[in-house]
Amino acid sequence: MFGYQPPTVETVSIPLANVTVRRPRKRGDDYRLEFGRFVGRGSTLAAARADLANQIDATAASVHTPPAFARDDDGTSLIVAIDRPWGVDEYRITDAGHRLTGTYNREMHGPAEWLDRTHHYTPIPPRR
Numbered sequence: 001m002f003g004y005q006p007p008t009v010e011t012v013s014i015p016l017a018n019v020t021v022r023r024p025r026k027r028g029d030d031y032r033l034e035f036g037r038f039v040g041r042g043s044t045l046a047a048a049r050a051d052l053a054n055q056i057d058a059t060a061a062s063v064h065t066p067p068a069f070a071r072d073d074d075g076t077s078l079i080v081a082i083d084r085p086w087g088v089d090e091y092r093i094t095d096a097g098h099r100l101t102g103t104y105n106r107e108m109h110g111p112a113e114w115l116d117r118t119h120h121y122t123p124i125p126p127r128r
Contacts, residue, residue, distance in 0.1 A: 019052075021045075058085035068111035070121035079121055081111035088114045 022032040023045075031048040033040040038059075040052025065083035072079060078093040084103070088111050092101045104114065115123050 055085060061085075065110050066112075066126070068115045069124040070115040070118070071124060073120045073122060079115065081115050083111050090114075 016035055018035070020032075020034040022034070024031060030041045030043055031045050033048045033052045035052060035056075038052055038055045040048045040050075040055065042048035042051050062083040062085055067083075068081045070079040070081070071077075072092075076094060079101075080091045080093065082089045082091070087103050087105045089100060090102045090104065091098055112123070115121050
């Protein structure tokens with residue numbers, strides 16, 4: 001019979017190449033695992049591994065969240081909100097350029113809800 005079995009959720013071990021391990025020099029310092037821009041920290045090597053895994057997991061979860069767009073009510077700029085592992089990054093775009101205007105904790109369900117609740121932005125709905 002062709003096809004797949006019903007899906008299950010499992011914890012798997014995936015080896016990562018080029019992870020830099022920094023062991024503490026003195027008691028009380030944390031272990032650090034560096035993988036690209038990710039840095040896992042912990043009082044033990046296992047805790048640092050768990051922290052690194054949580055960061056990679058949060059990044060993977062935010063990859064598929066589409067950005068949200070809005071127009072500032074004064075009409076001078078476009079706002080883009082992007083989901084990041086650490087929260088929502090908000091960028092302001094004008095004719096002169098663009099800049100990061102803020103990073104906000106993930107208190108809501110993503111960038112679209114963040115822009116919906118900001119009082120001086122008019123959200124631009126996605127085209128279907």
